Structures are given as C-alpha cells and as structure tokens.
Amino acid sequence: MFYIGIDVGGTTVKGIVIDKKGTCLAEDSSPTLKGEKIAEVIATLAERLISTVGKPKAQFAGIGIGCAGMIDAENGTVVFAGNLNIKSLPVAKLVEEKVKLPVKITNDANAAALGEAKFGAGKNYSDSILVTLGTGVGGGIVIGGKLFEGNKSAGAEIGHMVIERGGNKCTCGRRGCFEAYSSATALIKRTKWAMEEDAGSAMWQSCTSENVTGRTAFDYMDTDVSAREVVDWYVKYLACGLVNLANVFRPQVIMLGGGISGQGERLTIPLQNLLNKELFGGTAYAPVEVKTATLGSRAGALGAAALLFGD
Amino acid sequence: MFYIGIDVGGTTVKGIVIDKKGTCLAEDSSPTLKGEKIAEVIATLAERLISTVGKPKAQFAGIGIGCAGMIDAENGTVVFAGNLNIKSLPVAKLVEEKVKLPVKITNDANAAALGEAKFGAGKNYSDSILVTLGTGVGGGIVIGGKLFEGNKSAGAEIGHMVIERGGNKCTCGRRGCFEAYSSATALIKRTKWAMEEDAGSAMWQSCTSENVTGRTAFDYMDTDVSAREVVDWYVKYLACGLVNLANVFRPQVIMLGGGISGQGERLTIPLQNLLNKELFGGTAYAPVEVKTATLGSRAGALGAAALLFGD
Numbered sequence: 001m002f003y004i005g006i007d008v009g010g011t012t013v014k015g016i017v018i019d020k021k022g023t024c025l026a027e028d029s030s031p032t033l034k035g036e037k038i039a040e041v042i043a044t045l046a047e048r049l050i051s052t053v054g055k056p057k058a059q060f061a062g063i064g065i066g067c068a069g070m071i072d073a074e075n076g077t078v079v080f081a082g083n084l085n086i087k088s089l090p091v092a093k094l095v096e097e098k099v100k101l102p103v104k105i106t107n108d109a110n111a112a113a114l115g116e117a118k119f120g121a122g123k124n125y126s127d128s129i130l131v132t133l134g135t136g137v138g139g140g141i142v143i144g145g146k147l148f149e150g151n152k153s154a155g156a157e158i159g160h161m162v163i164e165r166g167g168n169k170c171t172c173g174r175r176g177c178f179e180a181y182s183s184a185t186a187l188i189k190r191t192k193w194a195m196e197e198d199a200g201s202a203m204w205q206s207c208t209s210e211n212v213t214g215r216t217a218f219d220y221m222d223t224d225v226s227a228r229e230v231v232d233w234y235v236k237y238l239a240c241g242l243v244n245l246a247n248v249f250r251p252q253v254i255m256l257g258g259g260i261s262g263q264g265e266r267l268t269i270p271l272q273n274l275l276n277k278e279l280f281g282g283t284a285y286a287p288v289e290v291k292t293a294t295l296g297s298r299a300g301a302l303g304a305a306a307l308l309f310g311d
Numbered sequence: 312m313f314y315i316g317i318d319v320g321g322t323t324v325k326g327i328v329i330d331k332k333g334t335c336l337a338e339d340s341s342p343t344l345k346g347e348k349i350a351e352v353i354a355t356l357a358e359r360l361i362s363t364v365g366k367p368k369a370q371f372a373g374i375g376i377g378c379a380g381m382i383d384a385e386n387g388t389v390v391f392a393g394n395l396n397i398k399s400l401p402v403a404k405l406v407e408e409k410v411k412l413p414v415k416i417t418n419d420a421n422a423a424a425l426g427e428a429k430f431g432a433g434k435n436y437s438d439s440i441l442v443t444l445g446t447g448v449g450g451g452i453v454i455g456g457k458l459f460e461g462n463k464s465a466g467a468e469i470g471h472m473v474i475e476r477g478g479n480k481c482t483c484g485r486r487g488c489f490e491a492y493s494s495a496t497a498l499i500k501r502t503k504w505a506m507e508e509d510a511g512s513a514m515w516q517s518c519t520s521e522n523v524t525g526r527t528a529f530d531y532m533d534t535d536v537s538a539r540e541v542v543d544w545y546v547k548y549l550a551c552g553l554v555n556l557a558n559v560f561r562p563q564v565i566m567l568g569g570g571i572s573g574q575g576e577r578l579t580i581p582l583q584n585l586l587n588k589e590l591f592g593g594t595a596y597a598p599v600e601v602k603t604a605t606l607g608s609r610a611g612a613l614g615a616a617a618l619l620f621g622d
Contacts, residue, residue, distance in 0.1 A: 070592060079596060126462075143459065148454065150561030150562070150597075151562060151597050152561070152597040154561040154591075154596060155559060156559065156561075157559065157592075160558045160591045161472070161558060162554070162555055163473055163476055165475040165478075173589065176475075240476050243485070244473055245559075247466070247472060248466060248472055248559065249461055249466050250460075250461030250462045250463070250465040250467075251462060251466075278484065278485050280465075280468045280471045281468075
C-alpha cells in the first residue's frame with residue numbers, strides 16, 4: 001500500500017508518497033491558492049504524485065492532509081484558517097470527490113507530531129509529544145501511536161497553558177502562557193531587552209535590533225554574560241512547560257522542533273537536567289527523554305500520510 | 312454480566328457490585344490491612360459480595376480495583392503506596408489467584424474519574440476530567456470513554472502543573488503547582504493568612520486558627536470583605552488551572568470533586584465564566600462545561616468496576 005501526505009502551508013503545498021515504513025516514493029509541491037481553490041490544488045498535486053509513482057490508484061490507501069488552522073478532523077472540515085482565507089470548508093470531502101480516494105485531515109502541528117512519532121525522533125516510542133518552538137509554541141501529542149486531538153480536535157494547544165499567572169501577554173488573550181516565554185518571538189524580545197540593558201555586551205556591539213534572531217543569544221552565550229543570561233532564562237521557562245507536559249501526559253519522549261530546536265544539545269542537555277530534577281515522582285519509574293526532532297520541514301507531510309495507517 | 316469494584320483507602324476498603332448500567336446489586340466494606348495482607352482483604356470482600364448477589368461466578372466479568380498510590384496498571388502492580396506500606400506488590404495477580412476472576416487495577420483518583428465519567432456528572436460525555444480539590448489536587452482524565460494514564464500509568468498528575476513559576480512551594484518539590492493554590496490545604500492556609508491580616512473580619516471574630524476549614528471563607532463571603540477576597544483569590548487560581556487543562560485536553564466537561572466541590576454553584580458559576588473568557592479560540596466551537604461531581608465517595612468503587620467494561 002502507498003500513502004499520500006499533503007502539508008498545506010501559507011505559501012506552499014508539499015506532497016509526498018510513502019510506504020508503511022516511511023520510504024519516500026515521490027515528492028512534489030505546488031504554490032498555495034487561497035479559499036476554496038485549495039481543494040483543487042491538493043487534488044491536482046495528489047494526482048501528479050500518483051502518476052509519478054506509476055502504480056494503479058487501488059494501491060493507494062488514501063490522502064492525509066496537514067493544514068494550518070482550526071480543523072475538525074472527525075468531519076474533515078477546515079473550520080477556520082486565517083492565512084488561507086478559509087472559514088468552514090469541507091476539504092476532505094472536496095478532495096475525496098476529485099481524487100476518489102479516502103481523505104483524512106488534521107492540523108499541521110498535529111501532522112508534524114505524528115510524523116516525528118512514526119519516522120523521526122519518536123519512532124522507538126509509543127507516547128510522544130512534539131513541541132515546536134517557532135513564532136508560537138505549537139505541537140502535538142501522540143498516545144499509543146495515535147494522535148490525541150481532544151474534543152472536535154480543539155485540544156493539544158500546549159502553547160496556551162499558563163506557567164506564570166499574570167505574566168507576559170500572550171496572543172490568545174491570557175497572560176503568562178508557555179508560548180509567551182518559549183516561542184522564538186519571546187526569545188527575540190528577551191534578547192533585544194538584554195542588549196538594551198547591557199550596551200557593553202558583545203551582542204549589543206555586533207547586532208542591531210533589526211537583525212536579532214532566535215539564534216543571537218546562543219551565538220554569544222559562551223563569551224557574553226548577558227547572552228548567557230538570556231539563554232538561561234529561556235531554558236528555565238521552557239523546562240517549566242516541558243515538566244508540566246511530562247507530569248500531565250507522561251510520554252516517553254518530548255521532541256523539540258521549530259527554528260530554536262536547531263540548537264540541539266545546547267537545549268536538550270540543560271532541559272533534560274531540569275526535567276529530571278522536577279519530574280513528579282522522579283525518573284526511576286517512568287522517565288521522560290528530551291530529544292531534538294529529526295525530520296525538519298518534511299515532518300508534516302510524512303505525518304499526514306501516516307494518518308491513513310489505521311490500527 | 313456483573314462487575315465488582317473495590318476502592319482501597321487508607322482505613323477502609325469499599326466494595327460494590329454493579330451491572331453495565333451502574334445499578335448497584337451489593338455493597339460492603341472491610342477495614343484496610345497494610346502490606347501484602349491487602350490482597351487477602353480484597354479477595355475476601357469480593358467473595359462476600361459475590362455470595363450476597365447470589366449468582367454463579369461465571370456471571371461476574373471480574374474485579375476492578377482503585378488503590379491509593381503509584382500503580383502500574385499494565386502489570387497490575389502497586390508500585391508504591393506509602394499509607395498502605397506497599398512497595399512493588401502484584402496485587403492484581405494475587406487477587407486473581409484467590410478469586411479466579413480477571414482483575415484490573417488503577418489508582419484511586421483515576422477510578423473516581425472513570426466512575427464520574429460513566430455514571431456521574433460526566434455520563435453524557437465521552438471526554439471528561441475530574442479535578443478533586445482535597446488535601447491535594449488530584450483527578451483523572453477520560454478520553455473517548457477510556458482512562459488516560461500516561462506511560463506506565465504515571466501521567467494525569469494534574470495537580471503538578473506549574474501555574475505560577477517561582478510561586479508557592481508544593482509537596483512535589485516544585486514551586487507554583489496548581490495543587491499549591493487549589494487544594495483545600497492551600498485554601499485553608501490562605502484563609503488563616505487573611506484572618507490574621509484583618510482582625511476586624513467576621514472570620515477572625517468567629518473562628519480560631521484551629522477550626523478554620525475549606526468552608527470558612529465560603530461561609531463568610533457574603534458578609535465579610537476579607538472572606539470574599541479569599542474566595543476570589545481561590546477561584547482565580549482554580550480557573551487558571553482548569554483553563555490550562557481545557558486548552559491542552561479539550562474535554563467536553565470538567566468535573567469538580569473533593570471536599571471543596573461541595574460549594575456547588577458558588578464555585579462552578581464563577582469558574583465557568585472565567586473559563587469561557589479565557590478558553591483558547593472561544594466557546595463557540597468546542598465549549599467546556601464545569602460541573603460538580605455527583606457520586607461523592609462512591610465514585611472510586613463505581614469507576615473501579617467500570618475498568619472491566621472493555622470496549
């Protein structure tokens with residue numbers, strides 16, 4: 001059997017065909033079109049992938065879609081996707097009618113989590129959480145090899161768990177969310193603040209406010225006290241959120257994705273230490289590992305394909 | 312089919328026999344004995360319940376046990392239970408050998424959550440969370456009608472999610488846990504503090520530090536500003552934790568149990584308002600209701616019996 005995975009982003013729709021082991025048989029992409037046209041884009045891309053593989057359609061189990069926005073997985077509907085100009089579009093049904101294959105859909109963060117769980121850093125575990133450190137803090141939860149999405153797929157909003165009541169303002173309207181401390185956005189903000197506080201710092205000498213990124217503090221942490229402090233600050237809050245997730249879900253592994261996760265062991269080693277120290281009941285009985293995600297931008301399409309794996 | 316449910320507490324072991332609808336056919340109890348003897352107590356109680364019902368053993372699906380402590384549900388082992396003097400005891404196997412019926416075991420908080428989910432405040436929902444407000448903050452999570460326990464049943468420690476980093480000390484070693492603000496213990500501490508701060512308060516006039524309970528602030532809230540402030544403080548922190556759980560799990564209902572939940576609508580109404588205000592994405596798509604648990608101290612035994620229900 002072959003499995004088609006489609007990752008719908010704001011600018012590009014990526015497609016992949018894999019077998020059950022995750023071996024890639026074809027890969028392709030199309031520019032994103034907004035509104036209802038997205039179903040046409042997905043269907044055309046899927047058909048192109050099928051011809052590239054060159055096998056009869058009956059050998060394809062179906063099409064899995066990971067899409068930005070609020071998704072009703074059970075009904076196959078994109079409930080809301082601001083950057084795709086979509087409000088209540090039955091994408092699964094529309095694509096199914098065009099391609100005549102079963103279609104499943106989930107949100108892009110969940111798809112990436114399933115991808116990492118099946119083929120990436122989580123492939124040796126049945127229970128894993130992907131935490132993506134990007135513009136926001138997103139991610140997904142895999143329990144017993146299956147995505148956990150909550151009622152009407154509205155759960156798994158792990159970035160919107162308050163870890164410091166009354167703290168920094170979050171885009172969701174609450175204060176003190178995990179995302180307001182552990183996103184790349186929060187890290188950049190803190191880095192700029194630290195630069196302004198310490199005009200003698202190497203960061204301040206070398207960067208301008210405009211070219212600060214989520215890497216800046218890490219780049220200077222070995223030579224600059226202010227940069228080191230920013231990294232320590234960031235790691236402490238990130239660890240706090242990860243321990244919360246570990247205590248509540250107790251997965252076997254937490255995987256870090258998104259831009260900041262590129263720091264690898266500079267993040268995972270101190271995070272693992274803090275997590276081991278604070279994990280409820282200690283680490284002897286049911287430890288939780290912290291790892292870097294391995295699939296990068298392909299995680300979403302791979303996980304989308306895995307939506308069709310069944311039990 | 313009949314289902315035996317056993318709730319093992321620190322002083323009493325309670326037993327119940329129900330049918331699939333939750334109708335009670337027999338109910339009984341025994342004093343708790345510590346250490347290995349607990350298996351004997353459970354087995355004897357189960358046999359007594361079976362004779363009370365007066366049906367052949369073949370009509371009993373098995374015995375479900377809810378037990379205080381750290382439980383490995385998969386292996387049927389009580390890993391650690393301090394107040395029962397148990398360390399690594401294969402309770403399920405021991406009881407199975409004596410009664411010759413299948414045995415399943417989970418921790419007492421999980422059993423209560425399953426009881427409320429099947430027969431109590433959650434019976435019309437597939438996804439629910441029970442939050443017990445007692446000495447600590449415990450509870451359990453039911454997803455799609457089944458208990459979610461995490462790897463090696465070590466998850467669902469909802470009381471040990473930090474909501475105020477660096478805040479009040481928790482028994483688990485962290486600071487700022489949900490439990491450190493929302494347990495009865497935390498409420499009593501805050502009430503005492505408020506009384507000492509305001510010697511003119513009705514609470515201070517009527518109570519001594521020794522007879523303050525989790526009800527004191529509620530009892531005086533309509534006539535005493537300080538008492539009102541304590542209740543508002545308590546509700547705000549409790550709401551913060553509930554919104555976190557709602558965003559991460561997105562159940563259909565959150566049920567409040569434990570002593571403090573006896574306040575009923577004095578808690579659920581303001582909590583529902585705060586939750587509706589802060590729930591990620593609003594309440595139009597996938598709302599989360601806040602209710603008071605209804606089964607009281609029978610929730611554990613009822614839920615334990617439901618462990619045998621299968622799919």
